[in-house]
Amino acid sequence: MTNINEEFIDEYLRELVPKNKEFLIFMEKYAEENHVPIVEPEVAQLMKVILKSNKPKEILEIGTAIGYSALVMMDTLEGNCHITSIERREDMIHLAKDFISKTPYGDNISIIQGDANEVLNHMEGSYDLIFMDAAKGQYMEFFEKCIYLLRPGGMIIADNVLFRGMVASDELVIRRKITIVKRLRKFLKYINEVEGFTSSVIPIGDGVALIYKEDKSFE
Numbered sequence: 001m002t003n004i005n006e007e008f009i010d011e012y013l014r015e016l017v018p019k020n021k022e023f024l025i026f027m028e029k030y031a032e033e034n035h036v037p038i039v040e041p042e043v044a045q046l047m048k049v050i051l052k053s054n055k056p057k058e059i060l061e062i063g064t065a066i067g068y069s070a071l072v073m074m075d076t077l078e079g080n081c082h083i084t085s086i087e088r089r090e091d092m093i094h095l096a097k098d099f100i101s102k103t104p105y106g107d108n109i110s111i112i113q114g115d116a117n118e119v120l121n122h123m124e125g126s127y128d129l130i131f132m133d134a135a136k137g138q139y140m141e142f143f144e145k146c147i148y149l150l151r152p153g154g155m156i157i158a159d160n161v162l163f164r165g166m167v168a169s170d171e172l173v174i175r176r177k178i179t180i181v182k183r184l185r186k187f188l189k190y191i192n193e194v195e196g197f198t199s200s201v202i203p204i205g206d207g208v209a210l211i212y213k214e215d216k217s218f219e
């Protein structure tokens with residue numbers, strides 16, 4: 001578990017989450033056996049609630065891995081969206097494409113290979129929702145680039161922002177992780193202060209930040 005909550009709380013919350021479909025359970029087993037980090041069940045459940053209420057049509061994901069979270073989002077929206085997902089590892093993209101090809105959502109998910117910090121510089125478009133789930137130490141840079149791609153009224157979901165509790169407590173910080181921790185603290189402070197956004201940090205999983213981009217058009 002992640003040091004964020006007492007273990008009994010995490011276990012209880014996880015027990016409450018309904019079981020996923022077979023193809024997602026298969027991917028969960030693959031991820032566990034092969035030590036691929038994927039979004040935690042209680043975080044995925046929060047995302048499902050957000051997706052069902054916001055009904056995003058265009059989603060940008062940073063960090064595809066094996067395509068699990070992309071397929072969770074796609075399945076939640078029953079294919080009524082398009083996801084562009086950025087991943088730097090070729091082996092992961094290969095696996096993701098393989099898993100995606102076994103679902104009806106092959107045409108709905110595009111994967112871009114490359115370092116998100118570089119790829120985001122050249123991207124255009126307007127996304128309804130952005131899921132940040134890669135290189136926690138670079139969230140600030142991702143955020144600065146993503147804000148131009150996020151439509152007013154859109155939301156960024158950033159995972160692992162409490163980083164095993166280290167972000168909230170010096171006592172938990174491992175020496176070699178100090179740079180990531182400092183960067184995440186800076187990022188969380190920034191998203192809570194920056195004008196034009198309303199944010200909330202939720203202590204489930206490894207910590208999730210919800211960042212809403214204000215929509216001034218209806219004022």
Ligand SMILES: C[S@@+](CC[C@H](N)C(=O)[O-])C[C@H]1O[C@@H](n2cnc3c(N)ncnc32)[C@H](O)[C@@H]1O
Nearest residue numbers: 038039063065068069087088115116133134135
């Ligand atoms: C936590 S995993 C993503 C898990 C996935 N979102 C899921 O829940 O199924 C993070 C992924 O981001 C990728 N990654 C890390 N830094 C990146 C970067 N700067 N640009 C693109 N991909 C990156 C890693 O290779 C890894 O596959």
